[in-house]
Amino acid sequence: MPHEYKIASMPGDGIGPEVIDAALDVLDAVARYSGEFTLSFDNLLWGSDFYKATGTYLPSDGLETLKKYDAVLFGAVGAPDVPDSVSLWELLLTMRGSLQQYANVRPVKCLSSIEPVSRHVRPRDIDWMFVRENSEGEYAGQGGRTHSGFGWEVATEVAIFTRHGVRRIMRFAFETAASRPRKLLTVVTKSNAQRYGLVLWDEIAEEVSKEFPDVKWDKMLVDAMTVRMVRNPQSLDTIVGTNLHIDILSDLAAALAGSVGIAASANIDPTRKSPSMFEPVHGSAFDITGKGIANPLGAIWSSAMMLEWLGEKQGSMLVMNAIEKACAEGNTTGDLGGKLNTKQVTAAIISMLAN
Amino acid sequence: MPHEYKIASMPGDGIGPEVIDAALDVLDAVARYSGEFTLSFDNLLWGSDFYKATGTYLPSDGLETLKKYDAVLFGAVGAPDVPDSVSLWELLLTMRGSLQQYANVRPVKCLSSIEPVSRHVRPRDIDWMFVRENSEGEYAGQGGRTHSGFGWEVATEVAIFTRHGVRRIMRFAFETAASRPRKLLTVVTKSNAQRYGLVLWDEIAEEVSKEFPDVKWDKMLVDAMTVRMVRNPQSLDTIVGTNLHIDILSDLAAALAGSVGIAASANIDPTRKSPSMFEPVHGSAFDITGKGIANPLGAIWSSAMMLEWLGEKQGSMLVMNAIEKACAEGNTTGDLGGKLNTKQVTAAIISMLAN
Ligand SMILES: CC(C)[C@H](C(=O)O)[C@@H](O)C(=O)O
Numbered sequence: 001m002p003h004e005y006k007i008a009s010m011p012g013d014g015i016g017p018e019v020i021d022a023a024l025d026v027l028d029a030v031a032r033y034s035g036e037f038t039l040s041f042d043n044l045l046w047g048s049d050f051y052k053a054t055g056t057y058l059p060s061d062g063l064e065t066l067k068k069y070d071a072v073l074f075g076a077v078g079a080p081d082v083p084d085s086v087s088l089w090e091l092l093l094t095m096r097g098s099l100q101q102y103a104n105v106r107p108v109k110c111l112s113s114i115e116p117v118s119r120h121v122r123p124r125d126i127d128w129m130f131v132r133e134n135s136e137g138e139y140a141g142q143g144g145r146t147h148s149g150f151g152w153e154v155a156t157e158v159a160i161f162t163r164h165g166v167r168r169i170m171r172f173a174f175e176t177a178a179s180r181p182r183k184l185l186t187v188v189t190k191s192n193a194q195r196y197g198l199v200l201w202d203e204i205a206e207e208v209s210k211e212f213p214d215v216k217w218d219k220m221l222v223d224a225m226t227v228r229m230v231r232n233p234q235s236l237d238t239i240v241g242t243n244l245h246i247d248i249l250s251d252l253a254a255a256l257a258g259s260v261g262i263a264a265s266a267n268i269d270p271t272r273k274s275p276s277m278f279e280p281v282h283g284s285a286f287d288i289t290g291k292g293i294a295n296p297l298g299a300i301w302s303s304a305m306m307l308e309w310l311g312e313k314q315g316s317m318l319v320m321n322a323i324e325k326a327c328a329e330g331n332t333t334g335d336l337g338g339k340l341n342t343k344q345v346t347a348a349i350i351s352m353l354a355n
Numbered sequence: 356m357p358h359e360y361k362i363a364s365m366p367g368d369g370i371g372p373e374v375i376d377a378a379l380d381v382l383d384a385v386a387r388y389s390g391e392f393t394l395s396f397d398n399l400l401w402g403s404d405f406y407k408a409t410g411t412y413l414p415s416d417g418l419e420t421l422k423k424y425d426a427v428l429f430g431a432v433g434a435p436d437v438p439d440s441v442s443l444w445e446l447l448l449t450m451r452g453s454l455q456q457y458a459n460v461r462p463v464k465c466l467s468s469i470e471p472v473s474r475h476v477r478p479r480d481i482d483w484m485f486v487r488e489n490s491e492g493e494y495a496g497q498g499g500r501t502h503s504g505f506g507w508e509v510a511t512e513v514a515i516f517t518r519h520g521v522r523r524i525m526r527f528a529f530e531t532a533a534s535r536p537r538k539l540l541t542v543v544t545k546s547n548a549q550r551y552g553l554v555l556w557d558e559i560a561e562e563v564s565k566e567f568p569d570v571k572w573d574k575m576l577v578d579a580m581t582v583r584m585v586r587n588p589q590s591l592d593t594i595v596g597t598n599l600h601i602d603i604l605s606d607l608a609a610a611l612a613g614s615v616g617i618a619a620s621a622n623i624d625p626t627r628k629s630p631s632m633f634e635p636v637h638g639s640a641f642d643i644t645g646k647g648i649a650n651p652l653g654a655i656w657s658s659a660m661m662l663e664w665l666g667e668k669q670g671s672m673l674v675m676n677a678i679e680k681a682c683a684e685g686n687t688t689g690d691l692g693g694k695l696n697t698k699q700v701t702a703a704i705i706s707m708l709a710n
C-alpha cells in the first residue's frame with residue numbers, strides 16, 4: 001500500500017498561488033509516476049485577502065487545523081496595502097513559532113547552466129546548506145517604544161537566546177553537517193560586539209562539537225562571513241547562525257548562486273510533533289503577480305524538500321533531477337535568462353520526471 | 356601661515372603599526388608637497404600589549420587626552436590571547452561611543468585595475484557611500500545572561516534606538532546624499548520582522564526626507580539589499596542603516612569591489628565637539644603580522660578621509676589620486692594581485708604624489 005500524506009496547501013499572496021499551483025502539479029505527477037505514495041491536498045486560503053475580509057490572518061483554530069496535516073506547503077505572504085510587520089507576524093512568524101519549526105533549512109547550489117555571479121567561482125564551488133535558527137533571537141518579537149513620537153523616544157528590539165534554543169539548533173546543525181559528505185560546519189556569530197547571546201552561541205558550539213568528533217567546524221563573524229562567501233565559497237559547506245544573520249546570508253547566497261527565484265526553504269520541527277512547512281524564499285512579488293511569469297523553481301524545490309522530510313527520498317530525487325535537467329536545457333523563466341512562462345517551466349519539469 | 360593639525364596616532368595591534376607607519380609617511384609627504392598645512396603626530400601605544408601590562412586598554416585620562424587632538428588615526432585592535440569582546444569594547448567601541456562619533460562613513464569603489472567580483476558588473480558600477488549608525492542600535496552594549504550555565508539560561512542582546520540617535524544619523528545620511536552628484540539614498544531596515552526600532556527608522560526616514568526634497572530615496576530590507584548589491588550595484592549610491600546592518604553590508608561591499616584590504620572608514624562626530632577617528636576596516640590580521648606584506652591602502656585611504664574632514668580637500672585629493680595611479684600601474688600588494696610589500700606600495704604612492 002502506498003503511504004498517503006495529507007498536505008495543507010497555503011498559497012497566500014501575490015505570486016504565491018501561481019508557484020504553489022506549479023508545485024502541486026509536479027507533486028501530483030511525481031506521486032503518480034513513482035507509485036510509492038499518494039498525496040492529498042487541502043487548500044487553505046489564509047492570506048491578506050482573508051485578513052481584509054475577516055480582520056485576522058489565521059482563524060482562531062488555524063494552528064490546530066494545521067496540526068492535522070503531515071506538512072504545509074506555503075507560497076508567500078505580504079500585500080501592498082497591509083504593513084509587512086502585520087502580515088508577517090500574524091501569519092508566517094506565528095506559524096514558525098507556534099509550530100516550533102525551529103530549524104529553517106536553506107540549500108543553495110548552482111544548478112546546471114546557471115553561472116555563479118563571481119568571476120572567480122566555478123558552479124561546483126557553491127554547494128551550501130544554511131541552517132537558520134527560526135524560533136527566537138532577533139525575531140523573538142520582544143521590544144517596544146516609549147515616549148512614542150517625542151524627541152526623547154526610545155525603541156528597543158530585544159533578541160532572546162535561550163540555552164535550550166541554541167543547543168537544539170546547534171545539534172541540528174552538527175547533525176546536518178555530519179550527514180553531508182564533507183562534514184564541515186561553520187558557526188556564524190558576532191560575539192566580538194554582541195557579548196551576551198552571541199557569546200552563548202560560541203560556548204554552545206564548543207560544547208556540542210564534542211558530541212560530533214567527525215565534524216570539522218570553525219567560527220566566523222557575520223561581517224567577515226560575507227567576504228568568505230564571495231572570495232572563498234568552496235571552503236564552506238553547512239552554515240549555522242541566528243535568525244537575522246542567516247536571513248541576510250542566505251539571501252546573499254542565493255544571489256551569488258544565480259537567482260533568488262530558485263531558493264527553497266524548509267521550516268522544520270525536528271521533533272516531528274508539529275508539521276513542518278516548506279516555502280520558496282522569494283516572497284509575494286506583487287510587481288509580477290498575475291502575469292504568469294513567476295519562476296516556479298523555488299516552490300518546486302521546496303516540494304522536493306518536503307518529500308525528503310516525509311521520507312520519500314526517491315520521489316524527492318526525481319524532482320531535483322528534473323529541475324536540474326530543465327535548467328540544463330534552458331527551460332527557464334526570464335530571471336534565469338530563459339524564455340518560458342511559469343506553466344511552461346512546470347510542464348518541462350513534469351516531462352523530465354520520466355527521463 | 357599653513358594650518359597645523361595635531362593628530363593622535365594609535366597604531367594598536369597586529370598589522371596596525373605597519374599600516375599606520377605607511378599612512379604617516381604618506382601624510383608627511385603630502386603635507387610637505389602641498390605646503391598648505393603641517394601635521395604633528397603623537398604616538399599613543401594603547402592596545403593589547405598595553406592592556407596586558409596595565410590591565411586596561413585606555414588609561415583613566417585616555418578619552419580626555421584624545422580630546423586635545425584634531426583627529427585620531429587608528430590602526431587595529433584585537434589580539435589572539437584576549438577575547439575580542441574585551442578588546443573591542445574596552446577600546447574601539449568605547450572611543451566610538453564616548454567621543455559620540457555617531458556616523459561611521461565607508462566609501463566603497465572599484466579602484467582602477469581592480470576588477471569587481473561579479474561578471475555582470477563594470478568597475479564604474481560600484482561607487483557607494485555607506486553611512487553606518489555608530490553609537491547605538493545593536494551595539495548599545497545592553498543585555499545580559501540569567502541562569503548562566505543552566506539548562507534554562509536566557510541571554511539577551513538589547514538593541515536601543517533613540518529618536519535623537521536615529522534622526523541625527525538620518526540627517527547626516529541625507530546631507531551626504533545631497534552632496535554627491537547622483538543625490539540618491541537607500542535606507543536599509545528590517546522593519547517587517549523588527550517592529551519597534553526599525554519601524555522607527557522607517558518613520559524618521561519619511562520625516563527627514565521632507566527636509567531634503569532634492570534627494571531621491573528608497574527603502575530596502577537588509578536581506579534583499581544583499582541581492583541588490585550583487586545584481587544591480589549601479590542602482591545604489593549613498594546607503595544608510597543600523598550599526599549591525601551596515602557592518603555586514605559594508606564588508607560585503609568591500610569584497611564585491613575587490614578587497615577588504617583597501618576599505619577605509621571614518622568615525623565621525625559631525626558636531627565637531629570631539630575628534631573624529633579614521634581607521635582601515637581590515638582589523639589586526641595576526642596571520643600576516645610582522646611580515647611586512649599588509650596592504651597599506653586601507654590606512655592611506657583613511658588618512659585621505661581625515662584630510663578631507665580637516666578641511667584639506669586638496670591634500671585629500673592628492674592622496675586619492677596617488678592611490679588610484681599606484682593601483683592602475685599594478686603597484687599593489689599580493690591581496691590585489693601585485694608583487695610589492697607594504698613599504699614598496701607606500702613608496703610608490705609617495706612618488707605618485709608629485710605627478
Ligand atoms: C518575510 C520575512 C519576515 C522573512 C524573514 O525575514 O524571515 C523572509 O525574509 C525570509 O527569509 O523568510
Ligand SMILES: CC(C)[C@H](C(=O)O)[C@@H](O)C(=O)O
Nearest residue numbers: 192193223443447602636638
Ligand atoms: C571589530 C568589530 C567590533 C568592528 C565592528 O563590528 O564594528 C569591525 O567589524 C568594524 O566593522 O569596524
